[in-house]
Structures are given as C-alpha cells and as structure tokens.
Amino acid sequence: MNEQYLDYSKKQKNAAKGFYLSIVISWIIIIAGLVWTIADFLNPAGKLDFFLSLNIFYQIVIVAGYLAGFFFLLVLFIGISKRGTIFLLKVFFSKIEVEDQFKNKFHIKMAAGGFLICMIAIFISIILAVVWDIIDGTEASTTSIFEYLNSISFGLLIITIGTALLVLILISLFIVYFLKNGYYLILRIFGGLNK
Known part of the structure; x- marks a missing residue:
C-alpha cells in the first residue's frame, strides 16, 4: 500500500488529505448534531440545569462518555485515513493515458x-x-x-x-x-x- 502512495506528487497527496479531512470534519459535525438531537428528544428544555443538578460523578460520567465517543471516532478516522487518502488518490489522480x-x-x-x-x-x-x-x-x-x-x-x-x-x-x-x-x-x- 505504501508503494501506491509514493506514486503521487506531494500536491496530490495534500489535496487528497485535505478532502479526507474535510469529509471527517463534516461527519463529526453530523454525529455531534445527532447526539444533541437525541438529548433534545430526551429532555427538550433545561438540559444544562439538569446536568448541573446531578452530582459530580454523574457529570464526570456524561462528559467522559461524550469524550470517549469523540476519541473513538477520532481513532477510527485516523485508522482509516491512509486507506481513505489512497482511495481518493486513486479515484481523482489516476494516470490515464491519452x-x-x-x-x-x-x-x-x-x-x-x-x-x-x-x-x-x-x-x-x-x-x-x-x-x-x-x-x-x-x-x-x-x-x-x-x-x-x-x-x-x-x-x-x-x-x-x-x-x-x-x-x-x-x-x-x-x-x-x-x-x-x-x-x-x-x-x-x-x-x-x-x-
């Protein structure tokens, strides 16, 4: 897989990485919106007041749960970044002989x-x-x-x-x-x- 990656110029690699990064950012935004929508469904008003009324350990559980989900997504997207970048390179910068x-x-x-x-x-x-x-x-x-x-x-x-x-x-x-x-x-x- 590394040999395929070396066949492209630095400009092409940076363009593919930029597109991959923008796709990842948009997916993270969508997933964050989904989590917020679920929270709105469960408790439409007063989420912050409810959160602050919990004891400190429940607050830690909630914050740690959100951060664990975020870091899981980050690890997932970083883990497939090489494959995603190579896929974008193959699709958009393949050598076609005229x-x-x-x-x-x-x-x-x-x-x-x-x-x-x-x-x-x-x-x-x-x-x-x-x-x-x-x-x-x-x-x-x-x-x-x-x-x-x-x-x-x-x-x-x-x-x-x-x-x-x-x-x-x-x-x-x-x-x-x-x-x-x-x-x-x-x-x-x-x-x-x-x-």
Whole structure:
C-alpha cells in the first residue's frame, strides 16, 4: 500500500488529505448534531440545569462518555485515513493515458473542455436554483430556509450544517472527478467516432 502512495506528487497527496479531512470534519459535525438531537428528544428544555443538578460523578460520567465517543471516532478516522487518502488518490489522480491520436489536437481538447464546463454549469445552476427557491421561499409550498432553521432544535441545526458541508464537499469532489474523467470519456467517444 505504501508503494501506491509514493506514486503521487506531494500536491496530490495534500489535496487528497485535505478532502479526507474535510469529509471527517463534516461527519463529526453530523454525529455531534445527532447526539444533541437525541438529548433534545430526551429532555427538550433545561438540559444544562439538569446536568448541573446531578452530582459530580454523574457529570464526570456524561462528559467522559461524550469524550470517549469523540476519541473513538477520532481513532477510527485516523485508522482509516491512509486507506481513505489512497482511495481518493486513486479515484481523482489516476494516470490515464491519452491515445496518441488526440495528444496534440487542440480542437478536440477545446470541444471536450467546453462540453465539460457547460455540463458543470448546468449541474451547479440546477442546485443553486433549488437552493435559491428554498432560501427565498417564493413558492407556496416552500418555506424560507431561515424560517426552517429558526423552527428546528439546535441539534437538528448542527446536523443540517454538517450535512450541507458534506454535500458541498461531495459536489466539489464530483466536479473534480467529472473534469478529470469526463475529458477522457469524451476523448474515447471522439476516438469511436473517428474509427
């Protein structure tokens, strides 16, 4: 596994580590929101007062339980970080050989790049249009995102933020993957048309 890791440049390794770290952070936020939501379900109001009314040993048990869960997740994510980073390196930075007939063809590169940029623009525009409708709340059945965030508990707010962060990371990973591999897919299509 170490030999596979050495085949990539330092810039590629740092990019994969950054994406992995951002995915881990978003998952930790989601799990923290889930814990808070469960606490809201069990005791909707007065959690701090209830916690402070317990004796010191129960307080230690609760804090130690949360910290044990956090450190377990940290150990888990650190334990699989090498595999996760190598997986991201393989997916996003794999070496794909371009056929010789397309290596110096500017018009094919321009057409493929233009097509990919248009597809990404369409994809991002659809997502932004839906988000804008939700934020604006112009449709009768859609409430504003600010009204939604105001009406939910703090735990659900944390889950929403973590999920939004994870979705943004996954969209950016999809765009990188689509730019890298879509170009070669289009070149293969051009190759099939030229034969």
